[in-house]
Amino acid sequence: MSWTRICAYDALAPERGVCALVDGVQVAVFRTYDGDLHALDNLDPFSGAYVLSRGIVGTRKGEPTVASPLHKQVFSLVTGRCLDEEGVSVPVHAVRVRDGLVEVNVRRPAGFFEELRAVAAAG
Amino acid sequence: MRIVVVGYGPAAHRFVETLAGKGFDGRVTVIGEEPRPAYDRVHLTSYLSGTSADELTYAVPGGIVTRLATRVTAVDREARHVVTADGGAEPYDVLVLATGSAPFVPPVPGAEHAFVYRTIEDLDAIRAAAKDAVEGVVVGGGLLGLEAADALRALGLKAHIVEMSPWLMPRQVDEGGGSVLKGHIESLGLGVHAGSGVQEVVTGPDGRVAGLRKPDGTLLEAQVVVFSAGIRPRDELARACGLDVGERGGIVVDSAMRTSDPSVYAVGECALAGGMVYGLVGPCNTMAEVAADRIMGGTAAFEGADMSTKLKLLGVEVAQFGAMDGALDVTYMDPVGGVYKKLFISDDARTLLGGICVGDASPYTALRPFVGKELPAAPSDLLFSGAGATLDLPDEAQVCSCNNVCAGDIRTAIADQGVTDVPGIKGCTRAGTTCGSCVPMLKQLLEKSGVEVSKALCEHFAYSRAELFDIVRVRGITTFSELIAEHGQGRGCDICKPAVASILASLHNGHVLDGERAALQDTNDAFLANIQKNGTYSVVPRIPGGEITPEKLIVIGEVARDFGLYTKITGGQRIDLFGARIEQLPEIWRRLVEAGFESGHAYGKALRTVKSCVGSTWCRYGVQDSVGMAIALELRYRGLRSPHKLKSAVSGCARECAEARSKDFGIIATEQGWNLYVGGNGGFKPRHADLLAKDLSTEELIRTIDRFLMFYIRTADRLQRTAAWLESLDGGLDYLREVIMEDSLGICADLDAQMEHHVATYADEWRATLDDPEKLGRFVSFVNAPGVPDPSIVFASERGQIKPVMAR
Ligand SMILES: Cc1cc2nc3c(=O)[nH]c(=O)nc-3n(C[C@H](O)[C@H](O)[C@H](O)COP(=O)(O)OP(=O)(O)OC[C@H]3O[C@@H](n4cnc5c(N)ncnc54)[C@H](O)[C@@H]3O)c2cc1C
Numbered sequence: 001m002s003w004t005r006i007c008a009y010d011a012l013a014p015e016r017g018v019c020a021l022v023d024g025v026q027v028a029v030f031r032t033y034d035g036d037l038h039a040l041d042n043l044d045p046f047s048g049a050y051v052l053s054r055g056i057v058g059t060r061k062g063e064p065t066v067a068s069p070l071h072k073q074v075f076s077l078v079t080g081r082c083l084d085e086e087g088v089s090v091p092v093h094a095v096r097v098r099d100g101l102v103e104v105n106v107r108r109p110a111g112f113f114e115e116l117r118a119v120a121a122a123g
Numbered sequence: 124m125r126i127v128v129v130g131y132g133p134a135a136h137r138f139v140e141t142l143a144g145k146g147f148d149g150r151v152t153v154i155g156e157e158p159r160p161a162y163d164r165v166h167l168t169s170y171l172s173g174t175s176a177d178e179l180t181y182a183v184p185g186g187i188v189t190r191l192a193t194r195v196t197a198v199d200r201e202a203r204h205v206v207t208a209d210g211g212a213e214p215y216d217v218l219v220l221a222t223g224s225a226p227f228v229p230p231v232p233g234a235e236h237a238f239v240y241r242t243i244e245d246l247d248a249i250r251a252a253a254k255d256a257v258e259g260v261v262v263g264g265g266l267l268g269l270e271a272a273d274a275l276r277a278l279g280l281k282a283h284i285v286e287m288s289p290w291l292m293p294r295q296v297d298e299g300g301g302s303v304l305k306g307h308i309e310s311l312g313l314g315v316h317a318g319s320g321v322q323e324v325v326t327g328p329d330g331r332v333a334g335l336r337k338p339d340g341t342l343l344e345a346q347v348v349v350f351s352a353g354i355r356p357r358d359e360l361a362r363a364c365g366l367d368v369g370e371r372g373g374i375v376v377d378s379a380m381r382t383s384d385p386s387v388y389a390v391g392e393c394a395l396a397g398g399m400v401y402g403l404v405g406p407c408n409t410m411a412e413v414a415a416d417r418i419m420g421g422t423a424a425f426e427g428a429d430m431s432t433k434l435k436l437l438g439v440e441v442a443q444f445g446a447m448d449g450a451l452d453v454t455y456m457d458p459v460g461g462v463y464k465k466l467f468i469s470d471d472a473r474t475l476l477g478g479i480c481v482g483d484a485s486p487y488t489a490l491r492p493f494v495g496k497e498l499p500a501a502p503s504d505l506l507f508s509g510a511g512a513t514l515d516l517p518d519e520a521q522v523c524s525c526n527n528v529c530a531g532d533i534r535t536a537i538a539d540q541g542v543t544d545v546p547g548i549k550g551c552t553r554a555g556t557t558c559g560s561c562v563p564m565l566k567q568l569l570e571k572s573g574v575e576v577s578k579a580l581c582e583h584f585a586y587s588r589a590e591l592f593d594i595v596r597v598r599g600i601t602t603f604s605e606l607i608a609e610h611g612q613g614r615g616c617d618i619c620k621p622a623v624a625s626i627l628a629s630l631h632n633g634h635v636l637d638g639e640r641a642a643l644q645d646t647n648d649a650f651l652a653n654i655q656k657n658g659t660y661s662v663v664p665r666i667p668g669g670e671i672t673p674e675k676l677i678v679i680g681e682v683a684r685d686f687g688l689y690t691k692i693t694g695g696q697r698i699d700l701f702g703a704r705i706e707q708l709p710e711i712w713r714r715l716v717e718a719g720f721e722s723g724h725a726y727g728k729a730l731r732t733v734k735s736c737v738g739s740t741w742c743r744y745g746v747q748d749s750v751g752m753a754i755a756l757e758l759r760y761r762g763l764r765s766p767h768k769l770k771s772a773v774s775g776c777a778r779e780c781a782e783a784r785s786k787d788f789g790i791i792a793t794e795q796g797w798n799l800y801v802g803g804n805g806g807f808k809p810r811h812a813d814l815l816a817k818d819l820s821t822e823e824l825i826r827t828i829d830r831f832l833m834f835y836i837r838t839a840d841r842l843q844r845t846a847a848w849l850e851s852l853d854g855g856l857d858y859l860r861e862v863i864m865e866d867s868l869g870i871c872a873d874l875d876a877q878m879e880h881h882v883a884t885y886a887d888e889w890r891a892t893l894d895d896p897e898k899l900g901r902f903v904s905f906v907n908a909p910g911v912p913d914p915s916i917v918f919a920s921e922r923g924q925i926k927p928v929m930a931r
């Protein structure tokens with residue numbers, strides 16, 4: 001997998017997330033207050049909805065976090081681990097800034113949505 | 124030395140066991156009328172549920188001679204021997220009478236057809252009779268009667284209990300306890316007939332029992348009748364041989380358990396010790412031990428016994444300790460929860476005299492040791508074991524209905540896992556993780572369990588919401604960053620950020636998505652719509668007072684149709700349009716705004732709707748224009764950010780068709796004006812609103828609501844509805860009246876000004892967003908593919924509309 005440009009760094013507001021579609025994977029990208037970037041899967045493992053980019057960004061004991069907007073479980077932006085329920089985590093993706101542009105490197109193969117749609121269509 | 128024991132029940136058993144234990148080397152003969160050695164009568168009922176007679180029977184101590192199934196018919200004190208029914212004689216040096224007691228059977232016609240409940244044979248007979256029976260009656264509503272009734276029930280009969288006293292278990296509980304107990308027993312399907320005697324046991328033409336006639340002539344149909352109306356000491360042998368017996372029965376003994384003949388002892392239920400017959404196994408055992416000790420030269424004495432009882436009957440805990448009356452008493456009664464607790468106290472309110480418990484015997488364990496002593500704490504605290512009501516929630520009471528978590532589970536988490544805060548409880552039990560409405564109860568449980576609940580909002584602020592409100596107001600703070608830098612730590616979370624956003628909105632208004640404030644909002648406020656389970660949003664146009672023109676109704680229909688939205692009428696007299704993707708929201712708003720709609724706050728902690736009935740304009744009963752008032756109120760308070768959502772309603776007359784009393788503030792029209800009710804809500808913990816003020820003019824009404832809302836917004840906790848807030852106010856409704864109607868704190872001018880500011884600066888959030896390209900830019904599913912809809916959002920169809928399909 002390679003790096004994909006998603007938007008200008010300036011398009012990211014501090015402590016808010018955006019979602020990017022990269023090779024069929026929904027990636028939630030967050031800019032923290034001090035300007036760092038983090039990228040997680042957008043899929044909230046608790047609800048099954050693609051919503052993490054719309055959660056509230058904050059910190060827990062200094063660690064940057066996002067809370068699912070549906071049921072408020074908190075995830076570490078650094079590790080993807082859920083800090084409210086042991087054993088649950090979301091994939092972390094690589095993110096960097098090049099020439100003022102945000103780039104994401106997705107760590108999961110595409111094809112997931114084809115599968116999802118097949119399931120949905122069948123159901 | 125030759126010892127003969129007459130009767131082989133629990134007391135006799137304890138006696139021979141004690142002798143054997145003390146190394147008695149004489150000859151001991153026990154003569155018992157039952158076909159087996161002594162058995163555990165206390166657990167007799169378990170015989171019906173499968174415990175065998177052998178399992179109940181005690182082992183005979185080594186060296187003891189037993190003569191079973193043998194009745195003693197006489198005592199010859201001169202010859203010093205007892206005579207048995209088979210004509211034999213058994214000589215003794217010391218005689219011990221342990222003949223126990225027999226059930227009292229009232230001398231009514233047909234009583235010979237009834238059963239008693241005392242021995243294994245009795246139970247065999249009852250079990251056989253129950254085979255062809257449908258209904259059974261137990262005469263006697265005491266401890267044993269209830270146990271017998273439960274046994275009948277377990278044998279598959281519909282059981283009734285007839286009790287002479289006006290309530291059940293009169294020896295253990297008072298009238299209040301009796302009525303709570305009755306509730307428990309009836310809920311198990313047993314019939315309770317208290318305050319009723321017995322006329323006769325009725326038999327049918329075939330000679331079989333047909334029922335029980337009560338003195339009032341009514342017939343309780345039953346094929347099995349059991350008498351359990353008290354016990355009578357079996358003192359007939361003693362009486363016949365000239366030993367002293369009590370007036371109402373019982374063999375008179377001294378504290379050494381000796382009868383009026385020094386070589387004859389009596390122990391157990393047949394003995395009258397200190398003027399009392401003891402019908403509990405504990406004292407009987409003590410008597411047996413005393414007698415054995417004396418016979419072997421000891422000096423033990425029986426000084427009476429504590430008749431406190433604690434038992435679980437039919438699954439209900441019942442306990443009684445100490446005295447059953449006193450100069451003062453304190454009662455806790457919860458007929459709904461089936462709990463009754465009462466303490467008796469001396470007239471100086473210092474000494475605990477006794478207590479009664481039904482449904483929760485915890486005070487028995489904790490307080491029995493204090494009988495006759497100074498009270499360890501205020502009586503009410505002792506009964507409530509804390510200050511408020513939650514500690515009295517039975518463990519099995521459900522606290523979180525979303526996740527089926529009971530009070531007991533939460534207490535276990537607190538006790539065993541060392542949980543000290545709400546997030547901890549959430550982690551351990553899942554309580555509070557779904558709709559969150561049970562969180563205040565979780566907090567209370569924590570408080571009651573002695574864990575000090577910090578008032579800190581979260582790890583980022585050591586202040587409560589009300590304190591933060593004051594800090595923001597007094598210091599004139601306008602941004603979250605400023606506030607957290609000076610008064611907090613870290614960068615906030617999903618708890619403090621929306622709370623601070625709400626405070627800033629209350630104090631300064633301005634658009635919720637302006638600058639940094641956008642990052643503080645919950646997703647609903649951030650996208651000005653209501654998020655649904657699949658990540659889509661619903662849009663609820665404001666329809667003040669529920670009044671809408673046909674043209675507007677058509678626009679809503681057209682918008683729903685054009686965007687393929689699921690449509691549903693809400694409980695707040697609006698129309699909810701579901702299934703909009705983020706990028707569709709601005710388009711939907713544009714259509715609505717063009718038609719004269721504005722954003723309805725179905726999202727956010729803000730005023731939702733003011734419902735109304737049709738009122739005096741159309742309704743023949745109406746006394747005021749409820750629709751007009753509802754519209755005026757909704758327009759006045761729209762957009763008002765608050766600690767929790769706010770709902771309201773206006774009814775045009777006392778018939779209350781708008782259900783105003785289930786709202787945070789509800790208005791009911793009167794001939795003279797308006798009545799204002801506050802602090803109601805539906806939902807998880809329904810509460811009727813309390814009448815705050817009567818017959819207000821329109822102007823007075825609005826001023827009072829202004830102040831009520833602003834005072835609530837200033838002082839309530841995060842996510843505290845007005846109902847809980849009102850209950851938490853020291854001084855309650857009266858205090859609230861003083862503050863907002865008499866201005867006791869001198870803040871009314873301030874509250875009024877704040878509301879004026881809100882009203883003057885309100886702006887439609889949708890329209891403002893549509894007019895701002897920067898804000899609009901955020902309404903895309905994908906930042907790198909603005910035109911692409913989120914492929915994960917999939918719908919199926921149901922009843923002609925869409926419904927979300929989740930991938931799993
Ligand atoms: C169903 C049931 C439940 C109970 N539950 C409880 C409870 O929860 N808690 C509690 O404290 N107490 C309870 N009791 C009471 C307890 O069982 C009695 O207090 C205890 O049995 C008294 O023992 P005892 O040896 O004095 O008398 P008994 O148990 O009556 O034994 C006396 C024995 O002497 C025999 N006998 C009498 N006369 C003669 C004679 N002339 N010749 C030969 N034998 C004779 C009798 O047949 C009997 O076997 C319960 C009783 C019943 C029936």
Ligand code: SF4
Pocket residue numbers: 736737738739742743744745746749774775776777778779780781
């Ligand atoms: S509350 Fe009174 S005025 Fe309103 S609809 Fe009912 S009856 Fe009519």
Ligand code: FES
Pocket residue numbers: 522523524525526554555556557558559560561562
């Ligand atoms: S989360 Fe506990 S009742 Fe809904």
